[in-house]
Amino acid sequence: MSSIPKIVILGAGYGGILTAQRLQKELNYNEADVTLVNKHDYHYITTHLHMPAAGTDSIENTRVSISKLIDEFKIDLVKSSVQEIRLHDKKVILEDGTLSYDYLIIGLGGEPETFGIPGLAEHAMSIRSINSVRLIREHIEYQFALYKNERKPQERINFVVGGAGFSGIEFVAELADRIPKLCKEFDVDPALVNIYNVEAAPTALPGFAPELVEYAIDVLKKKGVTFKLGVAIKECTPNGVLLSTGEEIRSATVVWTGGIRGNRLIEAAGFETIRGRVKVDEYLRAPGYENIYIIGDNSLVYNGDRPYPPTAQIAMQQGVCCAQNIVSAIRGKELRKFEFHHKGTVASLGKGAGIAVVGDKTYQGWKAAQLKKLVDLRYLFIIGGITLVLKKGRFL
Ligand SMILES: Cc1cc2nc3c(=O)[nH]c(=O)nc-3n(C[C@H](O)[C@H](O)[C@H](O)COP(=O)(O)OP(=O)(O)OC[C@H]3O[C@@H](n4cnc5c(N)ncnc54)[C@H](O)[C@@H]3O)c2cc1C
Numbered sequence: 226m227s228s229i230p231k232i233v234i235l236g237a238g239y240g241g242i243l244t245a246q247r248l249q250k251e252l253n254y255n256e257a258d259v260t261l262v263n264k265h266d267y268h269y270i271t272t273h274l275h276m277p278a279a280g281t282d283s284i285e286n287t288r289v290s291i292s293k294l295i296d297e298f299k300i301d302l303v304k305s306s307v308q309e310i311r312l313h314d315k316k317v318i319l320e321d322g323t324l325s326y327d328y329l330i331i332g333l334g335g336e337p338e339t340f341g342i343p344g345l346a347e348h349a350m351s352i353r354s355i356n357s358v359r360l361i362r363e364h365i366e367y368q369f370a371l372y373k374n375e376r377k378p379q380e381r382i383n384f385v386v387g388g389a390g391f392s393g394i395e396f397v398a399e400l401a402d403r404i405p406k407l408c409k410e411f412d413v414d415p416a417l418v419n420i421y422n423v424e425a426a427p428t429a430l431p432g433f434a435p436e437l438v439e440y441a442i443d444v445l446k447k448k449g450v451t452f453k454l455g456v457a458i459k460e461c462t463p464n465g466v467l468l469s470t471g472e473e474i475r476s477a478t479v480v481w482t483g484g485i486r487g488n489r490l491i492e493a494a495g496f497e498t499i500r501g502r503v504k505v506d507e508y509l510r511a512p513g514y515e516n517i518y519i520i521g522d523n524s525l526v527y528n529g530d531r532p533y534p535p536t537a538q539i540a541m542q543q544g545v546c547c548a549q550n551i552v553s554a555i556r557g558k559e560l561r562k563f564e565f566h567h568k569g570t571v572a573s574l575g576k577g578a579g580i581a582v583v584g585d586k587t588y589q590g591w592k593a594a595q596l597k598k599l600v601d602l603r604y605l606f607i608i609g610g611i612t613l614v615l616k617k618g619r620f621l
Pocket residue numbers: 235236237238239240241262263264265268269271272273274275305306307308332333334335352353391392395520521522523535536537538539540571572
């Protein structure tokens with residue numbers, strides 16, 4: 226190892242940004258060189274993406290320039306796309322260069338998991354980045370415009386969302402809120418528009434208590450969503466989806482939210498993975514590599530015999546822990562075991578509605594919607610202080 230260790234962080238998502246900020250705070254001058262690599266020069270708030278996707282909030286409220294979040298005198302920001310991780314050479318190959326590292330943190334986020342369902346990768350869209358949600362939003366508006374300019378084909382105003390987990394439910398809720406406005410703008414009868422939420426599991430929102438799930442489904446049905454629970458998408462075609470019931474829903478818009486996997490670059494690097502995610506050790510290191518930490522959607526942390534679901538909450542806590550462990554490793558001190566502190570779960574059901582579990586208390590309706598906003602404001606405060614809260618926050 227060189228006299229000043231080189232720390233490279235891949236990905237400026239929830240995990241990567243928290244790691245960078247904590248390293249910036251803890252490291253002394255000249256104790257290490259820190260480089261943060263991200264595809265874009267902005268950090269996006271993934272937990273908001275369903276809103277700009279449906280068109281109920283702006284893209285600008287969902288992203289923050291990374292240079293506003295870090296001190297570029299202390300951290301080198303490299304805007305580039307990671308192409309390859311070479312474990313044996315301790316190098317990362319970027320689209321336009323190469324970086325060598327002594328310590329590597331991998332926080333490249335997840336990718337949609339299509340479970341081999343034919344046609345999904347080719348014909349469905351997914352909510353995963355600013356660019357992908359921009360596409361969804363423009364596509365939906367274009368369908369309304371086409372509907373009025375063609376012979377009013379129903380598939381233009383049928384919308385299919387695959388998956389009734391967190392992101393699927395939050396997206397259909399926003400879409401249902403947006404449809405009346407689109408109908409007004411494009412002179413379309415709202416009664417003709419259909420939003421289908423298709424889920425292979427027998428219930429929506431796994432992990433929430435049945436009474437909260439029932440409430441959520443009731444709210445969304447009243448907003449006009451048709452649920453098809455316990456029904457699998459068998460195939461996605463250019464014309465829509467074929468379901469396990471034999472039914473075909475003709476639709477020019479299929480948004481897939483039904484699964485998330487780790488990043489393919491991790492598999493390609495040669496780590497042992499389960500659906501692109503690495504089961505990390507108690508200090509968040511990749512097995513066999515004392516200098517490589519894997520966090521967020523790229524990692525698997527077990528709670529007994531089941532892994533914690535990939536969330537922003539766990540990614541943030543991992544970011545802090547892995548930064549502290551790298552500082553300890555550099556200083557020859559003992560590492561800290563990662564322990565996840567679950568602070569609660571909140572899902573938005575669109576304007577003024579939500580469901581939440583905090584400790585042993587459950588909330589629904591307006592209170593839960595306000596809690597969702599508080600969680601969002603808290604995140605903005607953690608990464609950007611009061612300035613960011615005032616700039617990007619959506620208040621009560
Ligand atoms: C619609 C939606 C709603 C959600 N709602 C919630 C919620 O309410 N609560 C919750 O806890 N979780 C929620 N999640 C899950 C949460 O967003 C993720 O678990 C979290 O973002 C994971 O953080 P991460 O740091 O692993 O990756 P990410 O936050 O995804 O960040 C990865 C970063 O890596 C960058 N990157 C990727 N590939 C490359 C490359 N090749 N080269 C360079 N940079 C690259 C990306 O641009 C991105 O900046 C939601 C997810 C979605 C999609």
